Amino acid sequence: MHHVIVGAGPAGVIAAETLRRLDRDAKITLVGDEPEPPYSRMAIPYLLIDKIKEPGTYLRKDAEHFAARNAEVVHDRVGGVDTKRQTLSLTNGGKLKYDRLLIATGSHPVSPPIPGIDSAGVHPCWTLEDARAIMKLAKPGANVVLMGAGFIGCIILEALASRGVNLTVVEMENRMVPRMLDETAGTLLKQWCESKGVRVHTSTKVTAVEAAKKGLGVSLDNGDTLEAALLISATGVRPNTQFLEGSGVDTDQGILVNAYLQTSVEHVYAAGDVAQGRDFSTGEYSVQAIQPTAADHGHIAATNMAGGNTLEHPGSVNMNVLDTLGLVSSSFGLWMGVDGGDSATLTDRDRYRYLNLRFDGDVLVGASALGLTQHVGVLRGLIQTRTALGRWKDKLLDDPTRVMEAYLAGTQAIGANA
Amino acid sequence: MLRSLHITPEKCTGCLQCEMACSFENEGVFNPAKSRIKVFTFHEEGRFVPYTCTQCAEAWCMQACPVEAIVVNAATGSKDVLEDVCVGCKVCTIACPFGTVNYNQATGKVIKCDLCGGDPACATACPTEAITYIDSDMTGYERMRAWASKTDTAASA
Ligand SMILES: Cc1cc2nc3c(=O)[nH]c(=O)nc-3n(C[C@H](O)[C@H](O)[C@H](O)COP(=O)(O)OP(=O)(O)OC[C@H]3O[C@@H](n4cnc5c(N)ncnc54)[C@H](O)[C@@H]3O)c2cc1C
Numbered sequence: 001m002h003h004v005i006v007g008a009g010p011a012g013v014i015a016a017e018t019l020r021r022l023d024r025d026a027k028i029t030l031v032g033d034e035p036e037p038p039y040s041r042m043a044i045p046y047l048l049i050d051k052i053k054e055p056g057t058y059l060r061k062d063a064e065h066f067a068a069r070n071a072e073v074v075h076d077r078v079g080g081v082d083t084k085r086q087t088l089s090l091t092n093g094g095k096l097k098y099d100r101l102l103i104a105t106g107s108h109p110v111s112p113p114i115p116g117i118d119s120a121g122v123h124p125c126w127t128l129e130d131a132r133a134i135m136k137l138a139k140p141g142a143n144v145v146l147m148g149a150g151f152i153g154c155i156i157l158e159a160l161a162s163r164g165v166n167l168t169v170v171e172m173e174n175r176m177v178p179r180m181l182d183e184t185a186g187t188l189l190k191q192w193c194e195s196k197g198v199r200v201h202t203s204t205k206v207t208a209v210e211a212a213k214k215g216l217g218v219s220l221d222n223g224d225t226l227e228a229a230l231l232i233s234a235t236g237v238r239p240n241t242q243f244l245e246g247s248g249v250d251t252d253q254g255i256l257v258n259a260y261l262q263t264s265v266e267h268v269y270a271a272g273d274v275a276q277g278r279d280f281s282t283g284e285y286s287v288q289a290i291q292p293t294a295a296d297h298g299h300i301a302a303t304n305m306a307g308g309n310t311l312e313h314p315g316s317v318n319m320n321v322l323d324t325l326g327l328v329s330s331s332f333g334l335w336m337g338v339d340g341g342d343s344a345t346l347t348d349r350d351r352y353r354y355l356n357l358r359f360d361g362d363v364l365v366g367a368s369a370l371g372l373t374q375h376v377g378v379l380r381g382l383i384q385t386r387t388a389l390g391r392w393k394d395k396l397l398d399d400p401t402r403v404m405e406a407y408l409a410g411t412q413a414i415g416a417n418a
Numbered sequence: 419m420l421r422s423l424h425i426t427p428e429k430c431t432g433c434l435q436c437e438m439a440c441s442f443e444n445e446g447v448f449n450p451a452k453s454r455i456k457v458f459t460f461h462e463e464g465r466f467v468p469y470t471c472t473q474c475a476e477a478w479c480m481q482a483c484p485v486e487a488i489v490v491n492a493a494t495g496s497k498d499v500l501e502d503v504c505v506g507c508k509v510c511t512i513a514c515p516f517g518t519v520n521y522n523q524a525t526g527k528v529i530k531c532d533l534c535g536g537d538p539a540c541a542t543a544c545p546t547e548a549i550t551y552i553d554s555d556m557t558g559y560e561r562m563r564a565w566a567s568k569t570d571t572a573a574s575a
Binding site: 060330 | 481508513
């Protein structure tokens with residue numbers, strides 16, 4: 001049995017390890033098109049602030065990790081898949097036959113069609129190569145414009161600000177991280193950034209980029225033009241599915257999969273950012289593009305590749321945590337709430353504290369928070385176990401900060417449980 | 419035989435010796451806010467519940483870590499944070515469904531219970547045997563295990 005995995009990010013690496021644990025004898029090949037050892041994009045912000053060096057981003061620290069598991073790592077790019085002959089064509093001209101194939105190719109950054117967006121000095125922040133380019137240009141005092149204040153944009157924001165650049169953020173929506181925080185929290189986050197000396201323009205678009213004498217001229221739709229040594233484009237990503245054209249593997253937003261992470265072609269599975277997997281909260285299939293989901297997918301897809309479809313994916317909870325200049329925010333599940341569901345909110349604007357819980361009946365289905373760093377994970381636990389909160393729901397409506405107690409009351413020996 | 423922390427809330431008097439001992443052992447200060455074990459108070463029921471990491475087999479924290487900074491301690495079975503590898507991304511803090519991995523703003527790293535390497539200070543400090551360190555299969559972690567399996571989307575093999 002030859003398992004081939006395309007894409008050596010977290011989904012691919014965890015899949016390779018899982019396959020080896022489940023099958024001592026199978027042949028395992030991990031094909032990735034980046035030159036570095038398998039690494040974690042998530043660690044890039046910490047490279048930018050010099051908290052780690054490049055090896056600190058590597059998914060596995062032991063250089064012999066893959067060899068020790070008898071998994072071959074191939075640095076090449078897959079250009080096409082022939083699912084009838086079960087063969088991949090590699091960009092260097094070679095071919096690779098597989099019995100089972102996992103596509104874990106992640107996504108690539110996309111920029112809006114703005115004149116001049118291809119100018120030198122405009123970079124996404126997605127790969128180690130991007131990070132190196134950014135570190136060259138983001139010198140202390142340099143003017144830097146960050147286009148996009150979504151999740152990834154906000155993560156880089158922290159790193160850029162710590163590098164001591166003169167930072168301006170431009171976001172076209174009316175608040176920061178609009179897909180993770182509601183209006184109150186997103187607005188508080190903006191005020192927080194401004195209080196730390198970062199200019200944030202919301203409801204504003206970049207309309208043109210021009211190569212100027214010293215760097216770039218970045219025009220905004222409010223009439224301003226900003227001078228910048230570096231423009232970072234963080235306006236979204238799209239799954240890497242181009243090479244699947246004509247393969248019979250169906251795609252929509254990402255690769256379509258069933259509950260076993262199997263694609264429309266029998267021996268082909270998909271995992272991670274590229275896969276349109278099941279969402280725990282909605283039961284629907286969508287691209288979540290987050291690390292914990294890539295880890296879930298890698299494990300589940302590999303288990304099903306090794307043993308025939310034995311492990312169903314109950315869905316991953318969409319969740320994010322973000323640190324913006326010291327203010328930690330997080331969101332889970334259906335943080336926008338459900339029709340007819342109750343909600344509990346605590347807001348302390350002066351201390352930048354916010355906690356919002358969303359219920360469906362007496363079950364917690366979503367949450368978002370600012371400034372919460374202790375016992376945050378229990379929000380995930382309560383959501384994913386669909387714990388009936390009973391009388392604890394009323395207590396949470398009074399004081400949403402008591403989530404940890406609500407969990408303990410349902411699981412530990414207290415009162416009626418003792 | 420691996421041992422685990424066994425907590426009997428009925429025996430806890432809320433004295434917070436465990437929190438003091440934990441923070442002193444691990445952070446060098448007597449400061450309950452820095453403790454990895456936390457005593458929750460239930461006024462209405464008149465009950466105290468000490469709570470910390472159960473070193474669960476699923477180890478979501480470890481699965482979610484993007485840089486291999488959480489590893490299994492072969493001697494104790496605990497899941498330990500490697501301080502020099504942790505980048506402080508906090509993904510483990512949202513992945514742990516028990517809420518027992520916390521971010522420490524002062525160090526920029528996460529902290530969790532590591533059983534003090536096999537001699538947990540909380541258990542030693544507890545005057546009422548509400549916290550004991552005993553053979554794993556005697557700890558009656560069934561409730562937690564049930565919770566764990568309900569939360570399981572990608573249990574480690
Ligand atoms: C700066 C930054 C910060 C982030 N922070 C967070 C965070 O805090 N929390 C969070 O949950 N997520 C975060 N993410 C997102 C997270 O990194 C991704 O969800 C995760 O990397 C997805 O893993 P993956 O294995 O699916 O894809 P990837 O990590 O993208 O790996 C896919 C690999 O496949 C390769 N590949 C693509 N096409 C081919 C081909 N045809 N042939 C061969 N190889 C190919 C790619 O080059 C890549 O190396 C962050 C991302 C970035 C960029």
